[in-house]
Amino acid sequence: MDNELGVFLRARRARVAPADLGLPEGERRRTPGLRREELAAAVGVSVDYYTRLEQGRESRPSVRLVRSLQVVLRLGEDECAHLDSLVLRAAGARARAGAPPEPTQAQRRLVETVSPAPAYLLSRVSDVLAVNAEGLALLPGLAEAPARMNTIRYIFRDPRAREILGDWAASCADNVAHLRSVGTADPHAADLAALVAELSAASPEFAGLWARYDVRRWSSRTKSFRHPVAGELELTSQTLALPEGGRRLVVYQAEPGSAAEKALALLGAEPPEEMP
Structure with a gap:
């Protein structure tokens, strides 16, 4: 099953430190970056919903949630555009083009x-x-x-x-x-x-x-x-x-x-x- 959206979210979540959101480091973490529950709280959704989004069991996040993820995950312009495209594809949009012709x-x-x-x-x-x-x-x-x-x-x-x-x-x-x-x-x-x-x-x-x-x-x-x-x-x-x-x-x-x-x-x- 295509879950490129989840792959992207997990990769970017691992790049954000708890201190970036004003959170204490707490006990030793097994993996780098934010925990799912921390990111879910920061963007205003339940842990269950965010988990389903990463796992590919939820494919239609709201525009508000997508924008919140872009802010909290500190995405740049190109990464924001990439996330928007992944969300569209997860919702069923496909853009498969044939091979272009040889150079003129x-x-x-x-x-x-x-x-x-x-x-x-x-x-x-x-x-x-x-x-x-x-x-x-x-x-x-x-x-x-x-x-x-x-x-x-x-x-x-x-x-x-x-x-x-x-x-x-x-x-x-x-x-x-x-x-x-x-x-x-x-x-x-x-x-x-x-x-x-x-x-x-x-x-x-x-x-x-x-x-x-x-x-x-x-x-x-x-x-x-x-x-x-x-x-x-x-x-x-x-x-x-x-x-x-x-x-x-x-x-x-x-x-x-x-x-x-x-x-x-x-x-x-x-x-x-x-x-x-």
Whole structure:
């Protein structure tokens, strides 16, 4: 039985300390976070009702209760939107879309046009649908994947990623939080389920982050790279959402006139790797 709503509520309840609600710690607790009875009292429902909600035996919480949960669990904007979507799905709403078509020639040309900025056209689970030469060169080994290139698989499974990414742990957390947001409409979709199963088995770091149930959408941010050819790079990622099935265009830019901008020319000079 699909009980993603309960999974989410339990994960977020474990992240709120009793002191956050002005409650005493009391005796030693067996598990972190709030007890069910503490959260139920804070949002104004019975323990029995809240227990049924977590267990998937109650699927239509009121708007007032959902808003109270968002406040007490200290959810951010993305997490509030995720909870709203989970509530709708628990009540019977489904949003199962077919697989989007392959990238158009215009989309592939767009990826090439932004050179020398590294650029990637990614699926909702970060399969690489199109990439320019600078994008391949920025992540050495990306094109060596035995299956379709995937940037999340690369980060967790290619040891070079730990050396290249200036803050590997932050990149891991961001990508797992993104995958959690992908599962809002359908956490058992084949593409998502296959990637989660693979990485959960292969990477303890991924499994731990997946259990945390952080939810975040992509936003622009500055990332550092330690590249074997171009050296130290500070690049700002810009993410543009496309209408087809959760696709996004990710472009890395350097500050005009910076050393990083000059270094990107070195990436473009590297022989491009072929997509599998």
